[in-house]
Amino acid sequence: MAQPSKEIHSFSKGSPTPVLIVGAGPAGFMAGATLSLYGIPLRIIDKRPSPIQRGHASGLQPRTAEIFHSLGLPHELARYSNKMTETSFWFRENGELKRSKHSPEKDIFNPTNYPHVNIMHQGHTERIFVEDLSSRGVEVERPVEFVGFETSEHEEFPLNVRLKNLVSAMVEEVPVKHVLGCDGGRSTVRKSLKIESSVHQTSDSWAVAEVFAATNFLDARRRKYEGKGSELTNDKTVIGILTDRAKSLLHPFKIEIKEVESVRMYHIAQRIADCFCDVDDRVFILGDACHAHSPKAGRGMNVRMNDAYDLTWKLALTLRGRAKPSLLQTYQTERQYTTR
Ligand SMILES: Cc1cc2nc3c(=O)[nH]c(=O)nc-3n(C[C@H](O)[C@H](O)[C@H](O)COP(=O)(O)OP(=O)(O)OC[C@H]3O[C@@H](n4cnc5c(N)ncnc54)[C@H](O)[C@@H]3O)c2cc1C
Structure with missing residues (x-):
C-alpha cells in the first residue's frame, strides 16, 4: 500500500468555508478544479491516506x-494519455480468429474536436x-473523514459539518455554505x-482485472477483455478464468499475465438516487454517490x-x-436523466 501523502499537513481548523467537497475521486477533483478556476474558496477532503497511484478507470471520452x-488542461491530457482512435x-469462424471491422471512436451525432478516447489510468487523471x-x-x-x-x-454558513482527522482522531466542526458529496457508492453524505x-x-x-500483460496480439491497444461467469469466487480463481479466457480468445496469438494490479468482482447493477440534493439546495450528491452504471463501455468516471462540471x-x-439560486435545480434534472 502507498504511504500516506504529505497532504495531511494542510489540515486547517474551523474557519467558515463556502464549499466543502467530500471525496477526492473523479467527481470531487472535477468539482474542485472548476470551482477553484472560478475563484471560489473551498476545502476538499478524503478519508483515504493517499491518492490512487494507477489503475481503475482508464478511458476519457x-x-x-x-x-x-475548458479548464485549461489539454496539454496535461496529451502528456499522459494514449489516443485510441478506433476499436477493433x-x-x-470455423476456429479461425478474424477481425470484422475497425470502428472509429467518433460520435457522428455529436461532432467534437477530440474524435478519440484518451487512455490514461485514474492515477494520472487524479495527478x-x-x-x-x-x-x-x-x-x-x-x-479526513466526513462524519x-x-x-x-x-x-451565511447554515451547515455545521463534522470532520474527523483519521490520524489524530480529532473532530473539527466547520461552518459551511454548501457540501458536495462526491464520496462514492457508499456515500455518507447521501x-x-x-x-x-x-x-x-x-x-x-462479472469480473474486471487490471493486469500488465505481454502479448503479440495485433490490436492489444484497441481491445478490452471481459470475463463473465458464476464460478467467480476469489481473486486467484478470477485471474485463472480471465487468463484462460483471454488465451482461448486470442489463440493463435499469445498473452502472458506478468503482474496483477487489481481484481474486482461485482453483480451488474444500475442504481439511481431518488434525489440529488437537499430541499434547500445546500447539500448535493455527485458521481457514484448519486448514480451507478454497469462498468461496461467505461461510462463511470x-x-x-x-456531473461535477454541470453542478x-x-x-x-x-x-x-x-445567477439565481434556482439555476442549481437544473443539476438534478439534467444529471438524473443520464442514468436512464
Ligand atoms: C477497476 C475499475 C475499473 C474502472 N474502469 C472504468 C473505466 O474504464 N471507465 C470509467 O469511466 N469508469 C471506470 N470505473 C468506474 C470509476 O472508477 C468510478 O465510476 C469513479 O471512480 C466514481 O467516481 P466518484 O468520484 O463518484 O467516486 P470514487 O472514485 O469512489 O471516489 C470517492 C472518494 O470519496 C472518498 N470518501 C468516501 N467516503 C468518505 C467520507 N465519509 N469522508 C471522506 N472521504 C470519503 C473515498 O475515499 C474516495 O476517494 C472503474 C472502476 C474500477 C474500480
Whole structure:
C-alpha cells in the first residue's frame, strides 16, 4: 500500500468555508478544479491516506476531453494519455480468429474536436487535478473523514459539518455554505440526507482485472477483455478464468499475465438516487454517490466528472451573484436523466 501523502499537513481548523467537497475521486477533483478556476474558496477532503497511484478507470471520452480543454488542461491530457482512435471487433469462424471491422471512436451525432478516447489510468487523471488544484493553492486534506452535519440558524454558513482527522482522531466542526458529496457508492453524505436509491440488479457475476500483460496480439491497444461467469469466487480463481479466457480468445496469438494490479468482482447493477440534493439546495450528491452504471463501455468516471462540471459552474455563478439560486435545480434534472 502507498504511504500516506504529505497532504495531511494542510489540515486547517474551523474557519467558515463556502464549499466543502467530500471525496477526492473523479467527481470531487472535477468539482474542485472548476470551482477553484472560478475563484471560489473551498476545502476538499478524503478519508483515504493517499491518492490512487494507477489503475481503475482508464478511458476519457471526447466530451470529457472538451471539459479538460475548458479548464485549461489539454496539454496535461496529451502528456499522459494514449489516443485510441478506433476499436477493433474480432470473432472466431470455423476456429479461425478474424477481425470484422475497425470502428472509429467518433460520435457522428455529436461532432467534437477530440474524435478519440484518451487512455490514461485514474492515477494520472487524479495527478493532473492534484497539480492543477495545487497551482491555485488547494491541497486535498487526507485522511479526513466526513462524519455528518447539522443545520444552524447562521444566515451565511447554515451547515455545521463534522470532520474527523483519521490520524489524530480529532473532530473539527466547520461552518459551511454548501457540501458536495462526491464520496462514492457508499456515500455518507447521501445517508446523512436519508436519500433512498432505486436499484436494478441482475444475477450475473462479472469480473474486471487490471493486469500488465505481454502479448503479440495485433490490436492489444484497441481491445478490452471481459470475463463473465458464476464460478467467480476469489481473486486467484478470477485471474485463472480471465487468463484462460483471454488465451482461448486470442489463440493463435499469445498473452502472458506478468503482474496483477487489481481484481474486482461485482453483480451488474444500475442504481439511481431518488434525489440529488437537499430541499434547500445546500447539500448535493455527485458521481457514484448519486448514480451507478454497469462498468461496461467505461461510462463511470466520465459521467462522474460531467456531473461535477454541470453542478459547479452553476454553483460558482450563484455564489458570485451572477445567477439565481434556482439555476442549481437544473443539476438534478439534467444529471438524473443520464442514468436512464
Ligand atoms: C477497476 C475499475 C475499473 C474502472 N474502469 C472504468 C473505466 O474504464 N471507465 C470509467 O469511466 N469508469 C471506470 N470505473 C468506474 C470509476 O472508477 C468510478 O465510476 C469513479 O471512480 C466514481 O467516481 P466518484 O468520484 O463518484 O467516486 P470514487 O472514485 O469512489 O471516489 C470517492 C472518494 O470519496 C472518498 N470518501 C468516501 N467516503 C468518505 C467520507 N465519509 N469522508 C471522506 N472521504 C470519503 C473515498 O475515499 C474516495 O476517494 C472503474 C472502476 C474500477 C474500480
